[in-house]
Amino acid sequence: MAYVHRIEVRYKNDPRLTVRTNRIRSLGFPIEELHVIDIYTVYTTSCDFSPEELREIGIQLANPVVQTFTVDKATVAFFDSAIEVGFLPGVTDNVGTTARQTIEDYIKRKFEPGEAVYSSQLFFVTGKLSPDALQNLATTLANPLIHRVHIKSRAEYGTKGMDVVIPLVDLHELPAAELVSLDLDDPDLIRIGKEGIVDSETGQRRGPLALDLAQLHAIRDYFATKGRKPTDIEIESLAQTWSEHCKHTIFASPLDDDMPKGLYKTCIQAATNRIRQERGDKDICLSVFSDNSGGIIFDDQYLVTHKVETHNSPSALDPFGGALTGIVGVNRDTIGFGLGAKPCINIYGFCVGDPEKSPALFRGKDKSNPILSPRRILDGVVSGVGVGGNCSGIPTPQGFVWFDDRYVGKPLVFAGTVGIMPRTDGSRNLHEKQAQPGDHIVMVGGRVGKDGIHGATFSSEALDPGSPVTAVQIGDPITQKKVSDVIVKEARDLGLYHSITDNGAGGISCSVAEMAKECNGCHVFLDKVPLKYPGMAPWEIWISESQERMTLAVPPEKLDEFMSLLRRREVEGTVIGEFTNSGRCVVEFNGAVVMDIELSFLHDGLPVKHLRTTPPAPVSTTPVPPCPDNLDEMVKEMLSRKNICSKEFISLQYDHTVQGGHVLGPVQGTGRVQGMATLTKVVPGSKKGVGLSQGIFPSYSEIDSYRMAVACIDTAIRGLIALGIPLEAIAILDNFCWCSSDDPGRLSQLRHAAIGCYDGATGFETPFISGKDSMFNDFSGYDEQNNRVKVSVPPTLLVSSIGIHPDVTKAVSLDAKVEGDLVYLIGETREECGGSEYFAHLGCSGGTVPDIDIAAMKARYKRLSNAILHDLVASAFPVTHGGLAIALAKVAIAGRIGMDVTISGDMRPDYSLFSETLGRFIVTIAPDKKRSFELAMGYDAFLIGRVTGKSLQITGKGFRVAVPVSDLETAYKKPFGGY
Amino acid sequence: MTQAVFSSSTKVSGEELIPDKALIMSGYGINSEMETKEALLRAGMDADIVHINDLIDRKFRMTDYRLLVFPGGFSYGDDTGAGNAYANRVRNNLWNDLTEFLEEDNLVLGICNGFQILANLGLVPAFDKQYNRDIALMPNRKGVLECRYVTIKPAFENLWTKGIERIVCPVSHGEGNFSCSPEVLKRLKSQKMIAFTYCREDLRPADGEYPFNPNGSTADIAGITSADGKVLAMMPHPERAMEFVNQYDWTLQKEILKRKQLPVPSESINMRLFRNIVDYFR
Structure with missing residues (x-):
């Protein structure tokens, strides 16, 4: 018997009504009002x-002061059409979960398996919209990948209201492992690699394994020596572990004739090794490249970690969910560093297309799947990172947005997290960890569903109405916050576990197998893994990327205390197996061994690929028009460029003050200008702080990627030097987001x-x-005329920096x-446009792309900090x-005060104003510091003028710019004023 | 079990710790417990950070403390209304302990999410000791979370606001838009229960104008007390700006002080609020 009740909650006077309505109107829908009802x-x-x-x-789910609710009765209202947006089966429904917990608390009993509360939102639209416009409006309110939408006219709504929908997951799969034959011709093997194993139940391919022929041969040969066929779970597991995502084959493979060890070892790791x-x-590194994050010394007591991840493909499909998963995912790289660092600062970066353009591109033919x-995408990713950090209580001060139309098909979403942890707990170094044979494998956090299986490769059309959504994961920051708190604020300091790692790409197949390296073996009982819904096949449980999960190695004598704490x-915790020293990764399901592979093959059996480059x-080069006559206007136009102007609407949505460490935030000065770097205290009572900045120049890479x-x-x-952080206290991180890397x-x-990177570092x-x-x-994909279109991002490198400020009161x-x-202008300007x-x-x-003399810069930066x-x-x-x-x-805008400066040289006026020569700073100082400052800076500092008046005046040979600072501020803040 | 990741910076505080202790609630997404404890410690009061479930399990007793703090955070992710689900958990499990605690000469402080929880519990305004939901913190007029520094000033002098001219600290909330009926507003004013209002930097009223009033709050209300004055609930976060360097414009203020050859303070003006609390128990 099923009992269904529908509670509808609405504001008596919704304070957001005007903003919401205006936003929808600004997107081109001529509505009068848009009301929202929570269901x-x-x-x-x-x-x-x-x-x-x-x-x-109803009373507990509503606020009687400002809201009303109905139970099993349609909300009565004036409107023209109603749009209800709810989740598809299997999509994480955080609001529904909270409502369920509230009801459980009130009725003093838990819901049975299968029982649930489902949240949805009902939009009442007033204003006459055509059916097409209404459909379009629905697609801006919902994402077909994760949402179901139901539209009714006022007449259809009548007195009965919307239909009651229960998004139940309905699965008919045979939950068992299957044997797969790889004794096939190469074309058939290639098809398995590209499209996946054929599912015996449905006859359909299960989705790409991204294994190439050489890799499939290696797998076939391995199992031939064992005298048996591989199971589906074994192949899926190898595909995960050997994926580009996990093994970074492009960076690891031998390249050309002079880099037999590949790019990573030759350029990135070698740089760090040489510096150390x-x-x-005086080495500041404690743990580099080997763990989920990198760790450097903060002071004698603490270390800080940093890690920056990307979450690009999921964000293209579901910007909000993709970005949210990106940020909470990299938070786990902090919690999973060493024995668990506390996330203390988040950073973000978005590379997207121009939000004022609407390119007509489609994933399918005939204008399908636009x-x-x-x-x-911009709205979604901004909101996703915000919700992730805000709900987790992690400040998000630092970040950037870069606009280029080549990001329209594939936006880049960078998400990073800094963590803090004590260096020792008295008996052990907290950045070291070691699972021991006999330790229980404990999975902690969320349950496992079909989310994130084969990542974003499934298209939405392949889903039938009862299928759970597999393409995207949706994070639940509060579940993760509970996991994070219990680990880094309690269990770690009680010494309850030997090792910990995050469940990210590849789920437990990767996290358990990775930790198994520490003790040389593992034995997993997959049927013990708690599931969101029954009916999942073993291979799906093994590789699912459901969020909010950590894997821990808990010694038997600590298990009771650990489980009781959880x-x-x-916080849900489940023993799913045991770490061993068998040298094997063994997986059982319902009493049968479904996977048994030597760890050496799992981790190192990947065949070597030799890559070659050609220039x-x-x-x-296109000719440059002559120098514009009106340079005043040009300065304002440049300030209004999207890559230069204020994106403060993002900083304001991101809590950048939680944890109480705000020193220099995302906007600075009375005029509120976004800085290049931020400074945050992460240990109360310490004078030190963590500075963060970044550099990104996608527009240079096609000309000269070096x-x-x-x-x-x-x-x-340079961003950190300008805060006063010494060069010796700075470390950097690389994120390559390339295109067509074959x-x-x-x-x-x-x-x-x-x-x-090697030379720079x-x-x-x-x-x-x-x-x-x-x-x-x-x-x-395709354009409107069905022509095949490929849009590649410009080769993009994000370099993030972290530095320890010795005394933030000096910043x-x-x-x-x-x-x-x-x-003062520090450094000279060259013609590098x-x-x-x-x-x-x-x-x-x-x-000409800017070039620098690193040795000279190094000396300059030391002098300036x-x-x-x-x-x-006074400012830098x-x-x-x-x-x-x-x-x-x-x-000038930040100080809301003018400056009068004179620049020397014979360069074309516009070049001297806008050339991007590196290594330069603008510095202001108190007049009585002139002598000591010039002495400290040497020949590098050019006195160019004074802070004065209400205008910015720049005089050069044959030109003069003079613009009121208030006009500059308007130009700087106008472009995103309505966001 | 108390949580102590970062030992407090006792070197910053010159004050002796008073014997009474504060109970700081945690769990389910509350996130400002550490800095709240730090602020109290610096003002001279020790605190235990206690997970709500440890109170429900009776591992800790509310009545062992003199100050109960609901800190900032995102309990239950603001689902079903900010503070609502956590308030339900308190009401459904700890109501007797809470009313017992309120009977004694104790204080309650709620900041941000804590204000939202107290409003849903009816601990403010609590006219005539009736714990009804009389006020609400609705979504901000702009519809999104807003994090920025604001200036607030006391509307009336009471034990909490004594000697405070202004507080300059961050707000960071999506639902801080104070709302109540005209009758309730009248009583709040006549019973001098408005603790803080949003204002301009020169202390003139914000008059509802953005960004001085960041969320659209009725009558610029940023914080209120209970009718008996023992409960303070406020949206802005003084605990996030304890130090001089936590203030938004500290680099400018420092330059001005340096030019006048005046000393640069290490503490912010906001600490007065926490000292007032500790003075009450002294």
């Missing part, structure tokens, strides 16, 4: 609720960028401590401070995208 559908089978109980439940060796006892609009924190075609990489490193470092031309660009002596790559960021912000202060924002504004390609730490500087700001004029404008 809770309570579904039970064991027993029903009385009317009094239902009324009380040369630094000797891409999401850049605006939709129960009291309402790409050079970029053509210089692009050096520019990224220089800029990431193309020898793209590989060549990658090779040059990696060499740039070793030149500045800033070690790489962690990195990640994503090698195939290409969109393949400086970017804003000009006091009338009469002196303005190739790939610049200015050339992009003029529509010019080609040109030193001058800041000696209180000689690096000159980056947009050049000198933009940096001066930002310093």
Whole structure:
């Protein structure tokens, strides 16, 4: 027997009504009003609720001061059409879960398996919309990949209202492992690699394994020597472990004739090794590349970790869910570092298309399966990272957005987390971990469903109405917050486990097999894994990427205490097996062994691939128009460019003050300008702080990817130098997001960028401590005329920096401070406009990309951070995208005060204003510090003017720019004013 | 079990700790317990951070404490309304302990999510000791979470606001839009229960104007007390700006002080609120 009740909650006067309505109107829908009703559908089978109980439940789910509710009765309202948006079967429903917990608390009993509360939202639209427009409106309110939508006219709604929908998961699969024959011709093997194993139940392919022929041969040969066929779970497991995502084959494979160890070992790891060796006892690295994050010394007591991840493909399909999963996923890389670090700062980065354009691109033929609009993607990813960090109580001060139309098909979503942990607990180093034979394998956190199986490769059409959604995972930050709290605030310090790692890509197949390396074996009982719904096949349970899960190695004598702690924190934990020293990864399901592979083959059986590069075609150079007459206007136009202007609407949505460590935040100065770097205290009572910055120059990479990489490193470092962080206290991280990486031309660009990374890191002596790559960021689909279209992202490298500020009270912000202060330009300007924002504004390609003398910069940066730490500087700001004029404008806007400067040289006026020469800063100082500052900086500092008046005035040979600071501020803040 | 990841910075506090202790609630997504404890410690009061389930399991007793704090956070992810689900958990499991605690000469502080929880529990305004839901914190007018520094000032002097001219600290909430009926507002005013209002930097009223009033709150209300004055509930986070360097414009203030050859303080003005609490028990 099933009992269903529907509770509808609405505001008497919804405060968000105007903003919501205006937003929808700004997207082109001529509506009058858009109201939202929260719906809770309570579904039970064991027993029903009385009317009094239902009324009380309604009271608990609504706020009687400002809301009303109905039980099993349609909300009465004036409107023209109603759109209900709920989740598809199997999609994580956080609101429904909370409502269920509230009801359980009130009725003092738990829901039975299968019983649930489902949340949905009912939108009442007033205003006449055509059926097509109404459908379009529904697609902006919902995502077909995860949502179900039901539309009714006012007449259809009548007095009965919307239909009651129960999104039950309905599975008919045979939950058993199957044997798979690999004794096939090569074309058939290739098909298995590309499209997956044939499911004996449905006859359909299960989705791409991304195994190539050589890898499939290696698997076939391995099982031939064992004298048996592999099971489906064994093949799926090898596909996960050997995937580009996990093994980074492009970065690991021998390249050309001179890099037999591959790019990663030759360029990234070698740089760090060399720096550590040369630094000797001044080495700041504690744990690099080997763990979920990289760890460096904070002080004698603490270490800090950093890790930046990407979550690109899922974010293209479901921007909100993809970005949310990205940020909570990288939080787990912190919790899973060593024995568990506490996440203390989040960072973000988005590379997206112009949100004001709507390119017509489709994943399918005949205008089917259109891409999401850049605006939709931007809104979704901004919100996803925000909700993830905000709900988890982790400040998100630092980040960037980069706009380029080549990101329309595949946006890039970067998410990073800094963690803090004590270096020891008195008896052991907390950054070290070691699972022991005999330890229980305990899975902690969320349950396992079909989410994230084969990642984003499933298309929505393949789903029938009862199928759970497999393509995307949706994070539940609160479940994870509970997991995080119980681990890093309690269990770790009680010494209850030997090892811990995150369940990310590949789920437990990767996390357990990875930890098994520490003790050389594992034995898993898959039927013990708690599931979201019954009927999953063993291979699905093994590789599912359901979120919010950590895997721990708990010694038998600590198990009771650990499980009891989890129960009291309402965190689910399950023993799913045991770590062994058998040298094998053995998996059982319902009493049968379904997987038995030697760890050595699982981890190292991957055949070696030799990659080759060929130089790409050079970029053509277009002629540059003459210098514009009206440079005042040009300065304002440049300030309004999306890559330069204020994106404060993001900073405001992101809690950047929680944990109480805000020192220099995402916006600075009275005029609120977004800085290049932020500074946060992570240990109360310590003078030290963590500075974060980044460098990204996708527009340079087609011209010169080597210089692009050096520019990224220089800029990431320079952001921290301007806060006063010494060069010796800075470490960096790399995130390569490339395209078509099997193309020898793209590989060549990658090779040059990696060499740039080596030269940059070793030149500045800033070690790489962690990195990640994503090698195939290409969109393949169709345009409106059914022509095949491929849109590849520009080769993109994000270099993130982390530095330890020795005394945050000495830090400086970017804003000009006091009338009469002196303005300095540190470093000279050269004609380096190739790939610049200015050339992009003029529509010019080609040109010279900035180059630097790293040794000279190193000396300059040491002098400047030193001058800041000696209180000689009032403000400092690096000159980056947009050049000198933009940096001066930002310093003036932030201080809401004018500057009068004169620049020397014979360069074309517009080039001198907008060239992006690296290594430069704008610094302001108190006049009485002139002598000591110039002494400290040496020949590098050029006194160019004063802080004065209400305008920015720049005089050069044959030109003069003079713009009121208030006009600059308007230009800087206008583009995203309505977001 | 108490949680102590970061030992407190006793070196910062020059004060002796008073014997009475504070109970700081945690669990289910509350996230500001550490900095709240730090603020109290610096003001001279020790605190235990206790998971709500350990109170329900009787591992800790509310009545062993003098100050009960509901800190900021995102309990239950704000699902079903900010603070609502956590308030339900308190009401359904700890109501007797809570009313017993309120009978004694004790104080309750709720910040941000804590305010939302207290409002849903009816601990504010609690006219005539009736714990009804009389006020609400609705979604912000802009419909999204907003994190920014605000200036607030006391509307009336009471044990909490004594000697405070202003507090400059962050708000960070999606649902802080104070709402109540005209009758309730009248009583809040006549019984001097409005603790803090949002204002401009020069202390003139915000008059509902964004961003000074960041969320659309009725009468610029940023915090209220209970009718008996023993409960303070506020949306802004003074515990997030304990130090001089936590203030938004500290780099400018520091330059101005340096030019006048005046000393640069290490503590922020906001600590006065926590000292007032500790003074009450002293």
